Amino acid sequence: METGDGTAYVPLKRMKKSVDGEAKNALQELNETLPGLKFEFSQTGPSHEPMFTAQVTVNDQVCCVCSRAVF
Numbered sequence: 001m002e003t004g005d006g007t008a009y010v011p012l013k014r015m016k017k018s019v020d021g022e023a024k025n026a027l028q029e030l031n032e033t034l035p036g037l038k039f040e041f042s043q044t045g046p047s048h049e050p051m052f053t054a055q056v057t058v059n060d061q062v063c064c065v066c067s068r069a070v071f
Helices: 026-033
Strands: 007-009 042-043 053-057 061-069
Touching: 026 053
Parallel strands: 007 061
Antiparallel strands: 042 053, 053 061
């Protein structure tokens, strides 16, 4: 989904299993597919209810993932 400012928000999908049986999240899969990407992480909101954000630019498109839990 894209917002008016050109930022794409990507919903988190179910974790897939890696070859060794460990679950991988969307960020791990993206990093594995396109190694060398530079991710930016931030935390906002009050300490009792933080919001975590991960942002990466791929092919001139900014992708953002937000979660109430640590990635």
